Amino acid sequence: MTEHVNAGNAAFVDADYEASLQHYGAAIAAGGSADAYSKRAAAQLQLARYAEAAADATASLKLEPTLKAHWRAGQACFALHQFEAARAAFADAAKLEPSSRELKRWLRKCDAEVECATGAAPSAVMPPAAAPAPPLAPVTDSSKIRHEWYQSSTHMVVSLLARGVAKQAVSVTFGEATVDVAIKLEGGELYELSLHLYQKISPADCKWSVSPTKVELKLKKLSPGKWEALEGSGEEKVHAINAVPSEAEEGPA
Known part of the structure; x- marks a missing residue:
């Protein structure tokens, strides 16, 4: 297993x-x-x-x-x-x-x-597996966009949870230890995110993509290791990865 x-x-x-x-x-x-x-x-x-x-x-x-x-x-x-x-x-x-x-x-x-909420109050019972998910409208309020991250020994992956964003409405700039994201939402509002990263990355090897539910950034670490955080000052604090190969990458915690 x-x-x-x-x-x-x-x-x-x-x-x-x-x-x-x-x-x-x-x-x-x-x-x-x-x-x-x-x-x-x-x-x-x-x-x-x-x-x-x-x-x-x-x-x-x-x-x-x-x-x-x-x-x-x-x-x-x-x-x-x-x-x-x-x-x-x-x-x-x-x-x-x-x-x-x-x-x-x-x-x-x-x-x-x-x-x-209007009408009947939402049920407090967990929905069954067969319950269909309702269509989700594109996000129009920048305050409702949040981001989360996870990592492997070589990459940091940052997900901006924004529904219905068009790829042409997204701008991403990778720096030596920074990432800047701008998203033009439906309705004209601009969402901006600037990250000051815990350690340096290799901008040329970083990628980003857009899916129906999110914008995903895949950041290539300049030096392999485990970061203690996404942002901050992590000079000389990155942990070396000494785990066995099966544990070298982290999925969802």
């Missing part, structure tokens, strides 16, 4: 989410661990398969109530407009990490959506 999870992690880092689903699925078939379900939920989220992500996160939580599984359940339910269920999941995550500013921000977003 471990080899399937490691293969899924490697595919996830390479943004081959369909392949990562297959590997995590094989791990689940071999033993059905909470970790495998949670990581498959992360891959489902990347592919905007929110109902499936909610189902996998729920399966993971039944086996082991981890922070990441609660978080992914919340993200999936929020995308499905199940705001009360999302809030419950983020509240459970906050019990495990009460100092998280990101979780507090998600809780505020859920509260705002519940307050603004």
